[in-house]
Amino acid sequence: MQPGDLRAARRQVVVNGLGIIVSAAGFGFVFGLAARTSGHYSPVEALAMSTIAFGGAGQFAAVGYVASGVAWPVIGVLTGLLNARHVLYSAALAPWFRGRPFTERAVAAHLLTDESFALSIAHFRRLGRFDPFGYWYAAIVTTFIPWNLATVAGVTIGDAIVEPQRLGIDVIFPAAMIGLAVGLVSGRRELVAAVVGAVVAVIVSLAVSPTVGIIAGGIVGPAVGLLVPSSGPAELPPLEDMRP
Amino acid sequence: MTTDLVPLAVLMFVVTYPSRAIGLLAPGIERLPRRALDYLQLVGPAVLTALAAVSIMVGTSGGRPVFTIGLPWLSVAACLALVAWRHNLFIGLAAAVAIAIAGRAVGFA
Numbered sequence: 182m183q184p185g186d187l188r189a190a191r192r193q194v195v196v197n198g199l200g201i202i203v204s205a206a207g208f209g210f211v212f213g214l215a216a217r218t219s220g221h222y223s224p225v226e227a228l229a230m231s232t233i234a235f236g237g238a239g240q241f242a243a244v245g246y247v248a249s250g251v252a253w254p255v256i257g258v259l260t261g262l263l264n265a266r267h268v269l270y271s272a273a274l275a276p277w278f279r280g281r282p283f284t285e286r287a288v289a290a291h292l293l294t295d296e297s298f299a300l301s302i303a304h305f306r307r308l309g310r311f312d313p314f315g316y317w318y319a320a321i322v323t324t325f326i327p328w329n330l331a332t333v334a335g336v337t338i339g340d341a342i343v344e345p346q347r348l349g350i351d352v353i354f355p356a357a358m359i360g361l362a363v364g365l366v367s368g369r370r371e372l373v374a375a376v377v378g379a380v381v382a383v384i385v386s387l388a389v390s391p392t393v394g395i396i397a398g399g400i401v402g403p404a405v406g407l408l409v410p411s412s413g414p415a416e417l418p419p420l421e422d423m424r425p
Numbered sequence: 426m427t428t429d430l431v432p433l434a435v436l437m438f439v440v441t442y443p444s445r446a447i448g449l450l451a452p453g454i455e456r457l458p459r460r461a462l463d464y465l466q467l468v469g470p471a472v473l474t475a476l477a478a479v480s481i482m483v484g485t486s487g488g489r490p491v492f493t494i495g496l497p498w499l500s501v502a503a504c505l506a507l508v509a510w511r512h513n514l515f516i517g518l519a520a521a522v523a524i525a526i527a528g529r530a531v532g533f534a
Contacts, residue, residue, distance in 0.1 A: 257436045
């Protein structure tokens with residue numbers, strides 16, 4: 182694919198998005214099932230979580246918190262911490278969204294997830310510029326819609342599937358994340374950042390907690406990656422256009 | 426059908442949205458120095474591998490995080506290799522799930 186080839190880049194993001202649709206649907210289904218089996222969620226409440234909160238890991242954790250009777254303010258604090266990694270995503274996407282309308286950026290923020298970030302930033306880097314199709318396809322078609330439809334399915338008919346783990350649903354998320362990471366590794370720097378991020382995340386997760394570990398990996402990995410000389414022309418946002 | 430938890434969903438939105446929006450809505454963030462932009466370019470690979478590694482390597486036992494080794498390692502490794510080779514995430518995910526199903530069918534955890 183030549184840099185800037187719009188049709189080829191869109192074809193690539195659509196094909197990669199098929200895997201994310203499977204991932205989002207699988208996890209949305211398991212969330213709906215978990216909400217149902219907890220005995221505390223009605224279908225409307227489960228769907229409200231997936232539509233309004235729209236934060237995968239935070240939603241799963243909340244099922245446990247609610248079942249355990251944790252106070253809502255505490256759930257709020259824990260959810261905020263769990264989703265703090267989105268600050269990194271939002272900052273990384275910001276240069277690509279330069280010049281886009283405020284309303285568009287505000288809506289895009291609500292739909293920012295691990296999956297939409299990874300798919301869209303890889304798409305922008307392939308193109309060398311922002312492409313609305315890439316973001317909205319990644320955020321809505323591959324994530325928001327399947328996540329919500331699968332939540333409804335899980336909370337209403339989830340009992341029909343006795344052991345989701347036997348269907349391999351639990352490996353979809355980590356496999357999707359590693360697959361998306363592969364698409365972002367284009368040189369030594371990215372490779373070092375990825376490996377260091379994973380190692381630091383596991384060590385800190387074991388020492389403190391997974392939430393802190395993931396954030397630590399996301400902060401330390403890039404810092405170490407920067408120490409490595411760039412192996413080629415960087416696929417950066419169009420910086421020249423951004424200078425005042 | 427109860428709606429008692431809908432306000433909790435709103436609360437979770439309120440605490441999550443700022444972290445999602447701060448970069449996209451904060452003025453001037455696009456004028457960061459080149460070094461900072463280089464750093465941000467590396468966030469994606471680092472966070473995504475961190476999420477994957479923690480998902481398959483860190484479990485819980487008695488409420489404490491513990492290092493785990495299991496079938497998901499093989500699934501994720503197969504996905505990584507296939508995506509690197511074929512540049513197709515869907516094929517990688519299909520292989521990961523197939524390995525998990527087959528492995529559990531023969532008794533692996």
